[in-house]
Amino acid sequence: MQVLITGGAGFIGSHLARALLERGDRVSVLDNLSTGNFENIRAFAHHPLYSFAIDDVRNALVLDRLASEADAIVHLAAAVGVQLVVERPTETIETNVLGTHAVLAAARRYRCRTLLASTSEVYGKGVKAPFSEEDDLLLGPSSRSRWSYAASKLLDEFLGLAAYREFGLPITIARFFNTVGPGQTGRYGMVVPRFVQAALRNEPLTVYGDGTQSRCFCHVRDTVRAIVELLDRPEITAGEIYNIGSSYEVTINELAQTVIERTDSRSSIQYIPYSEAYAPGFEDMQRRVPDITKIHNAIGWTPKYTLTQILDDVIDYERSRLTSGDPFHSTPGRRQA
Structure with a gap:
């Protein structure tokens, strides 16, 4: 399988790239290195099954070329860190929403299997713990930019599920809990x-x-294992949201x-x-x-x-x-x- 990882020079993305290469998949990475770092991928930068492009996920030309070669896309590129969210909410919203819009357009064009990374932040100020995928979501007021991250990732989820329902695109959404x-x-x-x-x-x-x-807190190796297993089972997981965490x-x-x-x-x-x-x-x-009953029932995953x-x-x-x-x-x- 040829897998495109956006944000693949970041923490989770680089661990995912390594796991996919170790099992024999071809991996291409698109990362603008705004929060990722080349040191994360230096060890396999010259691997024969690996390629890397330094650019923004919103560059339609580069994204189109990479998506045209991919069987699957794992979209991890996003704004990182509460401080960035508080200080630069415009950048947060544009990076998350416009980046996801671009990825979904490319995925639809080439019918790529797609996994969208979301976040436990979408549960907001909910008080019913553990959080289940079908729980109501409660965010704070829009006057506080801290909630722009959760709102933008929630919109990403809506975009992904809309693409699944309208166009039959095999999309799965993963909500990460503190990897x-x-x-x-x-x-x-x-x-x-x-x-x-x-x-x-x-x-x-x-x-x-x-x-x-x-x-x-969930070990990145457990998170990566969940991503790979979800990606491999579109017949079960497409059109669904899954919590990933301990x-x-x-x-x-x-x-x-x-x-x-x-x-x-x-x-x-x-x-x-x-x-x-x-x-x-x-x-x-x-x-x-997180309530991880759903992902356990679907693919048997639990953190180790x-x-x-x-x-x-x-x-x-x-x-x-x-x-x-x-x-x-x-x-x-x-x-x-």
Whole structure:
């Protein structure tokens, strides 16, 4: 199978490319490197089954050429990080919505099997946990740009399902819940690498809010396995939405303490109000727990990695980076989940 991955130089995309190459698929990547990095794909950049184009997914000419050669498209390209969403909402909306529109147009032209990446953010301020794919969605007011990301990804879902219903395009939507693992950058404030990097330096771990907010963390290898299995089963999964994530819930306070213990760090925990970290009136989701019954019933998928295994993998990776003096993954950011 020939698979086009948009955003394929990013964290999830590069892990997906590696998995597909290892099983013998041909892989092409389209990435403008705005948040992805060539270091993520350097190891297989010269693989005979791999090709890479540095460009924006909204470049119709380049996208058309790559889609014409593909059997399937995995659309991962998107705006990344809460700070970017808060500070540059126009870019967030245009990148997500116009990028998805372009991908769907190309997929329709060449009848490509397509998987669209969505997010647990679409569940918004819902209080019924765990979140199921058919639950009602509750977002905050449009006057707060923080919700533009969730709204734009939700519109992506509507576009994808419309293409399935109107044109019979085999599209599956995956809602990711906090995918983490080796290679994820702290540059955009993703909480696990940010905590681990600070702990290894014996620096304070910064928690936004009071730390009672909870999340569920899924190893990137488990996420990639779900993507591949969904992609391989269009007869079952086309036209459907699936949560992908772990159901093991941990508060940010507990996560910080566990990271300190696993790294044998002398770090302390410091708290910063959301109003200082982002903007006055910033709203966060108190819980983000997926119901993964649907994906388990469809393809038998459940995550294999425990939180301890995930943290140990990230700690080993970041420790090796720190030892080698590689600065790529150490730039601080402000995203916490």
